[in-house]
Amino acid sequence: MDVHEFPPxxxxxxxxxxARRRDIRSFLxxxxxxxxxxxxxxxxxxxxxxxxSQPWNFVLVRDRARREALHAHVTEERLKGAERFEGARxxxxxxxxxxxxxxxxxxxxxxxxxxxxxxxxxxRNTILDADLYSVVTAVQNFWLAARVEGLGVxxxxxxxQEWLADFLALPDHVVPVAYLCVGYVEHFPEEPTLKTKxxxxxxxxxxxxxxxxxxxxxxxxxxLDLHSVLEGxx
Amino acid sequence: MDVHEFPPxxxxxxxxxxARRRDIRSFLxxxxxxxxxxxxxxxxxxxxxxxxSQPWNFVLVRDRARREALHAHVTEERLKGAERFEGARxxxxxxxxxxxxxxxxxxxxxxxxxxxxxxxxxxRNTILDADLYSVVTAVQNFWLAARVEGLGVxxxxxxxQEWLADFLALPDHVVPVAYLCVGYVEHFPEEPTLKTKxxxxxxxxxxxxxxxxxxxxxxxxxxLDLHSVLEGxx
Numbered sequence: 001m002d003v004h005e006f007p008p009x010x011x012x013x014x015x016x017x018x019a020r021r022r023d024i025r026s027f028l029x030x031x032x033x034x035x036x037x038x039x040x041x042x043x044x045x046x047x048x049x050x051x052x053s054q055p056w057n058f059v060l061v062r063d064r065a066r067r068e069a070l071h072a073h074v075t076e077e078r079l080k081g082a083e084r085f086e087g088a089r090x091x092x093x094x095x096x097x098x099x100x101x102x103x104x105x106x107x108x109x110x111x112x113x114x115x116x117x118x119x120x121x122x123x124r125n126t127i128l129d130a131d132l133y134s135v136v137t138a139v140q141n142f143w144l145a146a147r148v149e150g151l152g153v154x155x156x157x158x159x160x161q162e163w164l165a166d167f168l169a170l171p172d173h174v175v176p177v178a179y180l181c182v183g184y185v186e187h188f189p190e191e192p193t194l195k196t197k198x199x200x201x202x203x204x205x206x207x208x209x210x211x212x213x214x215x216x217x218x219x220x221x222x223x224l225d226l227h228s229v230l231e232g233x234x
Numbered sequence: 235m236d237v238h239e240f241p242p243x244x245x246x247x248x249x250x251x252x253a254r255r256r257d258i259r260s261f262l263x264x265x266x267x268x269x270x271x272x273x274x275x276x277x278x279x280x281x282x283x284x285x286x287s288q289p290w291n292f293v294l295v296r297d298r299a300r301r302e303a304l305h306a307h308v309t310e311e312r313l314k315g316a317e318r319f320e321g322a323r324x325x326x327x328x329x330x331x332x333x334x335x336x337x338x339x340x341x342x343x344x345x346x347x348x349x350x351x352x353x354x355x356x357x358r359n360t361i362l363d364a365d366l367y368s369v370v371t372a373v374q375n376f377w378l379a380a381r382v383e384g385l386g387v388x389x390x391x392x393x394x395q396e397w398l399a400d401f402l403a404l405p406d407h408v409v410p411v412a413y414l415c416v417g418y419v420e421h422f423p424e425e426p427t428l429k430t431k432x433x434x435x436x437x438x439x440x441x442x443x444x445x446x447x448x449x450x451x452x453x454x455x456x457x458l459d460l461h462s463v464l465e466g467x468x
Contacts, residue, residue, distance in 0.1 A: 002421065003254065005384030006247065013240065013247025014382045018277045018375060020237065034457035038439070042463045043252045045439045048377065050391050052428035054437045060445045060452050081359040093356060117434055122327060123391040125315040129366075130391045133411070136370035137377075141252060143282065144378075145463075148248045150239030157284050157357040157364045169447040177367070187236065194286035200351055203288045205272070205279045211294045213403040214345075218294050223268035229276045229379075 008233065015229050017144045020188060024152030025097045027104040027183030036149050037106070043145035044110070049134035051122030055114070056138045056177075059168050061107040070159070070167065070179075071101045077158045092199065099156045104183035109164065110139050115173040135177040142180070152185040242467065249463050251378045254422060258386030259331045261338040261417030270383050271340070277379035278344070283368035285356030289348070290372045290411075293402050295341040304393070304401065304413075305335045311392045326433065333390045338417035343398065344373050349407040369411040376414070386419040 006014070041058055049055060061067060078098055085093050101107060112135040124130045143153045156179045164176045195202050206225055211218035218224070240248070275292055283289060295301060312332055319327050335341060346369040358364045373389070380387045390413045398410045429436050440459055445452035452458070 003250075004418070004422070006250065006382045009243050010247030010250055011382050013244030014251045014378065015273075015277070016237075016240065016244050017248045018280050018379065021280075021282070023282060034454040037454065038457045038460055039249075039463060039465075041443060041458070042439050042460055043249065045437070045442060046252050046255075046463055047374065048255070048257060048389065050389075052426055052434045054434075054442075056442065057448075058443045059448065060443065060454075062453075063446060066446060077360050081357070084354040084359060096356075098357070120318040122330075122428070122433065123315070123332070125318060125392065126311050126394050127391045129363075132363075132367075133370045133373075136367045137374040139367075140281065140371040140374035143371075144248065145252065148240045148245050155282065155284075157361045158359065160360050169449070171448060174448065184238070188238070192286055194356070199356065200286045200288075203279070205276050208279060208288075208290065209275060209292045209294065212297055212300060214291075214293065214405060214408065215403070219296075220268040220271065220294075223272045224275070226272055226276055229273060229280055231273075 012233060015233060017148050019229050021144055021147045022152065022188055022192060024154045024185055025100045027100045027152060027181065027185055029103070029105055030184045031105055032151065032183065036151070040142055040145040040149060040151065044138040044142035047134070047138035047141045049137070050124050050130035053117050053121045053131060053134065055112045055116045055131045056135045057111045057113060057174070059109040059111065061109065062105065067101050067107060070107070073163055074099055074101060074156060074159050077160065081158055092197070096197065098158060100154050100181040100183070101156065104181035106182045108180045108182055109168055109176050110135060110142065110178045110180065111170060111174050112177050113174050132177060139178045139180070146182060150184060151182055152188065154181040155179070156181060246467060249467060251382050253463050255378055255381045256386065256422055256426060258388045258419055259334045261334045261386060261415065261419055263337070263339055264418045265339055266385065266417065270385070274376055274379040274383060274385065278372040278376040281368070281372035281375045283371070284358050284364035287351050287355045287365060287368065289346045289350040289365045290369045291345045291347065291408070293343040293345065295343065296339065301335050301341060304341070307397055308333055308335060308390060308393050311394065315392055326431070330431065332392060334388050334415040334417070335390065338415035340416045342414045342416055343402055343410050344369060344376065344412045344414065345404060345408050346411050347408050366411060373412045380416060384418060385416055386422065388415040389413070390415060
């Protein structure tokens with residue numbers, strides 16, 4: 001079926017996923033059915049990749065003792081991270097729940113095999129990190145697909161990559177890109193938590209678009225004044 | 235509306251976008267309506283970002299003379315890239331159309347401001363490239379939203395980042411992450427072009443998933459034997 005622009009019902013479903021995806025840090029303990037998880041993983045496996053190199057792998061971590069070891073590492077790094085903020089901002093940082101490693105029934109590390117189909121990968125001669133970027137497109141597919149299935153995802157970035165590589169026994173040519181907590185949730189927040197808590201404001205699209213060169217206003221101007229991605233859909 | 239698992243019609247729309255997204259290198263010259271482009275850009279602006287730092291900007295390039303200058307640069311790098319392959323593989327490389335810079339009516343560079351809301355960004359104390367990864371989640375949102383609107387996108391990775399930064403007059407603290415060609419297409423290929431042309435095979439999901447540590451088979455086993463992300467949906 002040669003579909004170009006999607007029919008309205010399909011568009012709606014897609015844009016609802018974009019609008020409702022959140023970074024989640026609190027999870028319910030309920031198990032995730034294998035068929036559901038398989039769909040989410042397959043969505044990740046259908047991501048873009050430089051030269052079709054598909055450099056991603058998925059390491060599932062469910063074992064409680066292993067998640068406890070990881071949680072201890074992240075707690076240590078979180079306290080070190082607090083030293084970079086001062087006064088009220090430091091208090092806010094320390095009051096935020098930044099991960100759900102133990103709440104969530106499933107953690108998933110998405111890795112990048114830097115030698116997959118290599119050493120020469122089509123399109124990776126000038127931008128050597130194009131393989132890492134490919135893995136991140138898989139992460140975003142995973143995240144959105146999880147949301148569609150009613151699963152929350154939180155990306156834990158407060159950990160040392162070398163520590164994690166060792167923890168997961170990754171070969172030297174494989175690096176961890178994302179460590180995700182995955183599970184059902186009590187509630188998907190209406191807005192990003194760091195916005196609601198006053199950590200940072202949401203940037204309006206109109207402030208982010210230039211034309212031809214940095215700082216130059218785009219010809220499309222007023223068309224950028226939309227607030228929701230669902231605006232203009234029926 | 236507190237939606238958790240999406241209703242079937244929404245799910246379908248989302249998974250169709252995942253399944254039908256392609257890396258496109260041939261475009262029709264037809265102009266893109268501002269309202270359509272604004273929705274695609276807003277989908278990108280609703281991506282995930284470390285510490286809600288939203289480090290992305292979008293530099294639109296439509297001017298023909300500017301696209302010609304960029305095309306000349308990419309052509310040069312493409313020929314250099316060919317030197318990394320030999321024999322029949324080199325011939326195949328040179329026969330592939332790798333970009334649509336001049337065909338497409340619109341090019342978009344998505345950049346990363348490495349100092350946005352910084353220097354201290356929540357969650358960016360251990361993984362310093364978390365801001366670049368955030369920008370790539372915006373790229374994937376852009377790519378999928380474009381597909382939903384019937385627009386093809388091709389990521390051009392055969393160019394030098396320093397050259398591009400200079401070309402777009404980016405400040406020192408801003409780096410280009412993705413250079414995209416965007417436009418309507420005659421046809422969305424059924425399968426990824428590099429698969430159809432025999433460049434590389436598609437990797438089956440079951441080969442990519444481990445549990446607890448690299449190389450260890452996952453408990454979910456057979457559930458991973460699904461070929462399409464649409465399998466199991468009505």
